[in-house]
Amino acid sequence: DVKVTQSSRYLVKxxxxxxxxxxxxxxxxxxxxxxxxxxxxxxxxxYFSYDVKMKEKGxxxxxxxxxxxxxxxxxxxxxxxxxxxxxxxLCASYGPGTYEQYFGPGTRLTVT
Amino acid sequence: xxxIEQNSEALNIxxxxxxxxxxxxxxxxxxxxxxxxxxxxxxxxxxLLIRENEKEKRKERLKVTFDTxxxxxxxxxxxxxxxDSATYLCALDEDSSASKIIFGSGTRxxxxx
Numbered sequence: 001d002v003k004v005t006q007s008s009r010y011l012v013k014x015x016x017x018x019x020x021x022x023x024x025x026x027x028x029x030x031x032x033x034x035x036x037x038x039x040x041x042x043x044x045x046x047y048f049s050y051d052v053k054m055k056e057k058g059x060x061x062x063x064x065x066x067x068x069x070x071x072x073x074x075x076x077x078x079x080x081x082x083x084x085x086x087x088x089x090l091c092a093s094y095g096p097g098t099y100e101q102y103f104g105p106g107t108r109l110t111v112t
Numbered sequence: 113x114x115x116i117e118q119n120s121e122a123l124n125i126x127x128x129x130x131x132x133x134x135x136x137x138x139x140x141x142x143x144x145x146x147x148x149x150x151x152x153x154x155x156x157x158x159x160l161l162i163r164e165n166e167k168e169k170r171k172e173r174l175k176v177t178f179d180t181x182x183x184x185x186x187x188x189x190x191x192x193x194x195x196d197s198a199t200y201l202c203a204l205d206e207d208s209s210a211s212k213i214i215f216g217s218g219t220r221x222x223x224x225x
Contacts (some may be wrong), residue, residue: 002154033212042217043156043201058212090155099144099205099213103155 004104005029008089019078021107023091025047031094032074033101034058034066036087045088049074081111114139114206116216127194133187133219135202141180142204147187150199150218159200160187192223196222 007022030099033048035058045058047066055066063085067075074093078085088108092101115138125131127134135145144163148156162169162178162185169176175188189196199218 033216043215044214059214081168089137092155100146100158100161101148101156101203101213102158104200105192106155108153 003095004091004102006089006104006107008107009105010108010110012112013078013081014112015082017078017081017111018073019109019111020083021036021089021109022078022093023074023093023104024072024091025074025091025093025102026072026096027091027102028071028073029095029102032068033092034074034077035090035092036060036085037090037106038087043044059069064095081108083111086111114142114204114214116202116204118200118202118216118219121217121221122220122222124224127192127223127225129192131189131196131221132150132194132225133200133202133221135185135216136189137150137183137204141183144224145176145178145202145204146213147174147176147185148201148203148215150201152199155203156215189221194223194225197221197223 004025034046035043049068064078090106091104094101117136131158140208145160150156160176162176172175173190198219200208203213203215
């Protein structure tokens with residue numbers, strides 16, 4: 001079974017802090033994604049990556065950056081956390097020949 | 113750009129009945145459409161994928177239809193059970209490259225005993 005893990009289930013940070021969210025998948029998938037999910041807005045794509053060191057902006061990249069130094073790991077960085085970044089963050093991946101995404105359990109981030 | 117509408121925010125039905133959820137999209141016809149299940153506080157879980165040249169797909173008690181004329185997909189759960197209570201998301205490719213997908217905001221399904 002594909003496993004996607006995220007570094008934390010719950011995280012509380014202060015405004016202005018730099019925040020790192022880590023995602024690791026164990027199925028050698030090329031494609032990895034970061035979403036945020038907010039009530040009434042659904043899943044919105046922040047960034048995605050098709051390969052190591054490659055990244056593409058999604059629909060809401062402002063205030064975020066990403067890093068993909070190894071194929072299995074995709075990190076989301078909040079350079080200076082703000083209260084409007086309080087959300088559920090979900091990582092996903094999929095492999096070649098399929099479009100079904102495998103999601104991690106999510107990180108609920110609260111910025112105070 | 114492509115937009116998705118899942119018509120109902122919430123749907124409540126009696127156990128044993130068939131639940132039918134709707135997903136409508138605008139603009140071009142996607143190459144494929146997917147349905148996911150999400151439980152509270154968890155990540156979505158893939159259920160079914162249907163391609164543009166397929167009219168219907170089944171998996172156990174689940175059935176998905178895809179009508180490119182109506183720009184609509186229907187998701188059915190037959191013989192529904194309280195354990196089927198969850199939020200169901202539809203998703204489809206955002207553009208003709210089929211390189212990334214967008215999600216609807218979901219329909220929260222509640223099955224009462």
